[in-house]
Every structure is written in structure tokens, then in C-alpha cells.
Amino acid sequence: MSLITPFDPWKGKLCTCPQKHSLSAYAGCGHGCLYCYASSYIIKFFSPRPKKDFLDLLKKEIPKVPKGSIITISNSSDPYLPLEKKYKLTQGMLEILKDYDLKLLFVTRSVLILRDIDRIKECRNVVVSFTLTTLKKELAKKLEPAASSPHQRLKAMQALSKHVPVVCRFDPLIYPLNTEEITEVVGAIKEAGAKQVITSTYKVKPDNFKRMTKAFSEYKELWEDLYLKQGEKLGQYIYLPKNLRKELIEKVKQAALNKGLDFSSCREGLQELNTKNCDGSSFF
Numbered sequence: 001m002s003l004i005t006p007f008d009p010w011k012g013k014l015c016t017c018p019q020k021h022s023l024s025a026y027a028g029c030g031h032g033c034l035y036c037y038a039s040s041y042i043i044k045f046f047s048p049r050p051k052k053d054f055l056d057l058l059k060k061e062i063p064k065v066p067k068g069s070i071i072t073i074s075n076s077s078d079p080y081l082p083l084e085k086k087y088k089l090t091q092g093m094l095e096i097l098k099d100y101d102l103k104l105l106f107v108t109r110s111v112l113i114l115r116d117i118d119r120i121k122e123c124r125n126v127v128v129s130f131t132l133t134t135l136k137k138e139l140a141k142k143l144e145p146a147a148s149s150p151h152q153r154l155k156a157m158q159a160l161s162k163h164v165p166v167v168c169r170f171d172p173l174i175y176p177l178n179t180e181e182i183t184e185v186v187g188a189i190k191e192a193g194a195k196q197v198i199t200s201t202y203k204v205k206p207d208n209f210k211r212m213t214k215a216f217s218e219y220k221e222l223w224e225d226l227y228l229k230q231g232e233k234l235g236q237y238i239y240l241p242k243n244l245r246k247e248l249i250e251k252v253k254q255a256a257l258n259k260g261l262d263f264s265s266c267r268e269g270l271q272e273l274n275t276k277n278c279d280g281s282s283f284f
């Protein structure tokens with residue numbers, strides 16, 4: 001199969017989520033998140049394009065996927081990119097997938113998902129995972145220039161959570177950019193009807209570090225010290241020092257538990273803190 005591929009083909013030691021497949025109608029992503037990890041392994045990443053013959057190929061591949069499989073849509077892109085307004089491939093994908101016994105995990109930062117709310121309701125088993133990094137409009141605009149605003153995302157979560165389970169990735173935690181607002185962000189996630197908060201800390205890759213330090217030059221020195229001098233190299237990424245990571249992740253966990261939300265860390269080697277799977281799949 002060429003469209004439906006195994007999630008985490010590299011079998012990263014820090015990944016603890018259940019086995020699943022990935023599916024995306026688009027190659028690359030137009031949301032332009034400065035911290036993005038996928039930009040380092042997909043060519044012309046920030047020039048997203050529809051995959052050729054996507055819906056025809058999907059019709060051929062989908063019957064080969066075992067019943068009950070988890071399909072995550074779309075991890076290294078977003079199913080509701082601005083391009084989707086024109087091409088409607090995610091919409092077409094839903095029309096096909098709704099007839100199959102599959103577990104669909106949507107991962108998005110876009111309010112455009114509300115266009116498909118009726119189609120999503122028709123699918124047998126759906127969890128929607130929103131990502132929210134801050135409540136501050138200006139900061140979000142700088143970090144994720146083409147994604148929906150925090151306010152729009154929360155409103156979309158609220159609307160969807162009336163029909164399907166919604167979880168929220170408060171992710172990545174970028175110290176100290178968004179770590180001062182942990183209680184407020186988790187509170188807003190709860191208000192919006194999500195069931196779980198999933199979090200992880202920002203990890204350095206050469207290309208995302210260049211973008212981040214250019215946009216936030218006031219933190220360049222601090223991040224160079226924390227990541228490049230004191231940080232830990234785990235796989236392809238440089239992490240914050242473990243004590244700081246643990247402190248931040250535990251703060252989010254405490255805020256989540258205080259609000260009666262489930263919690264998980266993602267790829268941090270801290271799975272003992274998790275109350276549910278790290279990707280929202282506990283709610284299928």
C-alpha cells in the first residue's frame with residue numbers, strides 16, 4: 001500500500017502508542033508551525049500539495065486494511081489545510097472511510113473540520129485530536145501562522161465534543177514561551193469539552209531550531225544553553241534537560257487531574273505519568 005503506511009516506521013523507543021496506520025491526502029503542510037518536526041524529513045514540506053489520484057488509490061487500498069485498525073489522519077500534515085477548501089480530499093476520504101470498520105483518529109489545528117461534522121458523525125469510530133499551544137492570539141500567529149486561532153480551535157472542540165470524543169494536545173511545551181499559562185490552557189481545554197490532555201516538550205532539530213531562534217531571538221541564548229549545552233540527545237532530537245522536562249510535564253499532569261481530565265505525555269520516556277494512551281486512542 002502506498003497511501004496507508006505504518007505509523008512510526010522507525011519504531012522509536014520513546015513511542016508508546018498502539019500500532020496504527022497513517023493516512024494523509026496531502027504531502028507537506030501549509031500551517032507553517034515553526035517548531036514542526038516533519039519538515040526535516042519531507043521534501044518541499046512547506047509547499048503542500050494534494051497526492052496524485054488520492055481518492056482512486058484510497059478506494060483500492062482501504063479494503064486491504066484489517067478491520068478495527070486505527071488510522072491516524074494526518075500526522076505529518078493536517079487533514080484540514082487551507083488547500084482542503086479547494087481540493088476537498090479529506091471530505092472525499094470521509095465518504096469512503098465511513099463504510100469501513102476502522103478507528104479514525106483526526107489530528108488537526110483547523111476549524112475547517114467543522115465543515116465535515118455531519119460526515120464525521122456518520123463514521124463508526126472517530127476520535128478528534130486538536131492541538132493547542134497557547135491561548136495568546138499573537139503568539140499563536142507567530143508560532144503557527146496559517147493554523148486557526150486558539151479561540152477558533154476551542155470553539156471547534158466545543159462543537160465536536162458534543163458528538164465524538166475530543167482530546168487535546170497541548171504540544172509542544174516551549175519553555176518559557178507557553179509554560180507560564182499551563183493552568184489557563186488546561187482550563188480552556190476542559191471548558192471546550194476535551195477528555196484528555198496530551199503533552200510533550202519542544203525538541204530541537206536543526207531546521208526547527210533555526211526557525212525558532214530567528215523568530216524568538218530574545219530566547220536564542222537561553223535555548224542554546226538549555227538544549228545545545230545541557231540538553232539530552234534522544235534519537236534524532238535534542239531534548240531539554242530531564243529535570244526541567246519532568247517538572248513541566250508534571251505541571252500539565254497536575255493541572256489536568258485538577259480539572260478531571262485524563263493525561264498523557266508523548267515521547268518523553270515518562271509513561272509512568274500517563275493515565276491513558278498517549279494519542280487519544282483510549283477513547284475509541
Ligand code: SF4
Nearest residue numbers: 029032033036076077
Ligand atoms: S500542522 Fe503539524 S505538520 Fe503542519 S506545520 Fe504544524 S506541526 Fe508541522
